[in-house]
Amino acid sequence: MATVTDDPGLLAPVPRVRAPRRGLRLHDLRSLLGTLPFFAYVTIFLIIPTLVVAIGAFAGDGGFTWSNVSSLGEEYVRDAFGRSILLSAITAIIGAVLGAVLAYALATAKPGGLLRRVVTAASGVLAQFGGVTLAFAFIATIGLSGFVTVFLRDELGVDIYSGGVWLFELPGLMLVYTYFQIPLMVIVFLPALDGIRPQWREATESLGGxxxxxxxxxxxxxxxxxxxxxxxxxxxxxxxxxxxxAALVSQGNPIVPLQIRSALTSEVVLGQQNLGKAMALGMVVVVAVVMTLYALLQKRTARWLG
Known part of the structure; x- marks a missing residue:
């Protein structure tokens, strides 16, 4: 009786067939052309400004210099960076906590319900509601002559500015920034809450947890x-x-962006443009570090969210 191994043809090595090399097809070219507007946008509004800032930070009258970057060690620059970091950290923590609570309330609501759709849409609008419009809204509401300020002072005898004009200083910036930080947290954190599966809680309860x-x-x-x-x-x-x-603070430069504005536009101290670029480069470095950590955490989240 012949076996499988008796046939020498079955033991012969199978020749490898090399796959044909594909050239750049028309479909691939169309895909690349579709990304050109994106890369053009990134180049014009991100790469080129970053290069201008980086080159200007090390540029002087005689060419390359370290004087602009070394000026970042000046006390007023360090204080501006410290206040900016403090402002960002406090508003980020407050916005994250309150926004997470609101996002959890939406996650537990009816998925296609009116409440969720309205709050999500409002969060998308309010997260981008900033600049002069937001500053004017707070000035008209709780400014020195705002209607809430006047009502509290005339009707209830409460003067919210008895301790100073805090709205136009760092405490006021914290309040205004928190206003748009909370809806932003709702937008970015709600998908993570939606990724929590009800079966996980049921499994915990079934195990006595x-x-x-x-x-x-x-x-x-x-x-x-x-x-x-x-x-x-x-x-x-x-x-x-x-x-x-910039719209809210008219006196002084408590944070780095306002210090940069002063260095670029001041008519009192001239020749500070490159110092402003050095401060901008410092901001780029800080934001780059933060966003790198954010990308790493998002990659970790995607392992179970996907």
Missing amino acids: STWQYWTRVAGPLLAPAFLGSTLLLFANAFSAYATA
């Missing part, structure tokens, strides 16, 4: 990277904001 154990051992560790990443995004958003602070 309590609600506290579910949040500390299951949902909490899973949501921690997304929460921290969203907080870092809020930090970068506040750290780079300019228009709202």
Whole structure:
């Protein structure tokens, strides 16, 4: 009786067939052409400005110089960076906590309900509601002559400015920045909450676990990277904001973006343009570090969210 191994043809090596090399097809060219507007936008509004800032930070009258970057060690520059970091950290933490609570309320609501759709749409609008419009809204509401300020002072005898004009200083910036940080947190953190599956809670309860154990051992560790990443995004958003602070603060330069404005436009101290670019380069470095950490946390979140 012949066996399989008796046939020498079955033991012969199978020749390898090399796949034909594909050239660049028309479909691939069309795909590349579709990305050209995006790359053009990134080049014009991101890459070129970053290069201008980086080159200008090391440029002087005689060519290359370290004097602009070394000037970042001046006390007023360090204080501006410290206040910017403090402002960004406080508003990011407050916005993250309050926004996460609101996002959780939306996650537990009816998925296609009116409440969720209205709050989500409002968050998308309010997260981008900044600049001069937001500054004017706060001035008209709780400014020195705002209608809430006048009502509290005339009707209730409460003067919210008895301790100073705080709205136009760092505390006022914290309040205004928190206004748009909360809806931004709702937008970026809600998908992570939607990724939590009800079966995980049911499994915890079926194994005798309590609600506290579910949040500390299951949902909490899973949501921690997304929460921290969203907080870092809020930090970068506040750290780079300019228009709202420029419209609200007319005296002094408490944060770095206003210091840069002063260096570029001041008529009192001339020749500070490259120092302004050095401060801008410092901001780019800080934001780059924060966004790198954010990308790493988002990658970790995507492991279970996907």
